[in-house]
Amino acid sequence: MGSLSFRKFIRWLPDEAGEPTSTLVLTSPEKRFVDVRVLLPDGKDSLADDEEILPLSRLDWAMAGFSSSTVMSDGHSLSQWKHWIDSRAVDAPPDEGHMYAQPDGLSTLEKGHMTNPATGKDTEYEEMWYDPPAKKTGGDKVVCVVLVMEDEKAGKKGMFVRVGEWAQVVVRDGDGEEDVVAERWEWRDDGKGWRRIVRLGDGERELPCREVLLDGKKSEYRVGDEVWKVVEDVEV
Missing domain, CATH: 2.40.128.320 (Protein HRI1, N-terminal domain)
Structure with a gap:
């Protein structure tokens, strides 16, 4: 869990x-x-x-x-x-x-x-x-999903983790402190579902959050020239 x-x-x-x-x-x-x-x-x-x-x-x-x-x-x-x-x-x-x-x-x-x-x-x-228990998001089980992205030649790596009603992602695309992007998402039981709570960093950089959270299950997600691979996907 x-x-x-x-x-x-x-x-x-x-x-x-x-x-x-x-x-x-x-x-x-x-x-x-x-x-x-x-x-x-x-x-x-x-x-x-x-x-x-x-x-x-x-x-x-x-x-x-x-x-x-x-x-x-x-x-x-x-x-x-x-x-x-x-x-x-x-x-x-x-x-x-x-x-x-x-x-x-x-x-x-x-x-x-x-x-x-x-x-x-x-x-x-x-x-x-x-450390509260994670919540269900419309189904009858708590969903946990992890994606990773790595391009060693380009110096890029990223990780996305969802646990229940929360999801976060962080990406490093270079060696500097400015080469970092992060987002946090939350699901609320108000009829609107998932929403982005905060984004920090390059406003033009595409991230997989919206597609992962809103468009269903895949084994990998393509965001521009990046491939985000699903390495964990479980329901508890």
Whole structure:
């Protein structure tokens, strides 16, 4: 079963906790993930409905890759995320954190250390994640779909992950920080179905989201000269 993880706060010790982003991580049954973090406007705790198209400067971080987890002797888990795509670097190292399940059964406290972008120093951190169950989208099962695209000669790679009512995609098309595009989509039970919540990056670049979410099942999707291959497609 895939998972949804919304970040509730981040705390760089010893500072107070806060949440400057709208952060969602989608993880597939085979542990592929897409993690998109969008900077919120000052004083706001969510993205506004009129903020669908945003400049890349509003992207805090976007990642896609493969995760793994090991249960430790005291019962908590040590998780690792390998960044196949990373908006901040071409060859980013994996990161890891210690995951502690919370009493409510839907939240997880992550502890670890990494570079604080505000200071450039390696700093201990805490992140609280909320992991609600994925919803059905009109059928009787929860759908999980993953697509990947890679063109080594052109230096392009991308990953799309859908878990239930949420979908995200991130693409890197070059070596620079500006060579990244990301989108987030949500399905709502209001008669309108799927809609794009936010897009960051090159506004002209075509992505497979609309076709994958609205046009039914295929083994691959062609977007311009790119081939997006379906590597996971399950219903739970």
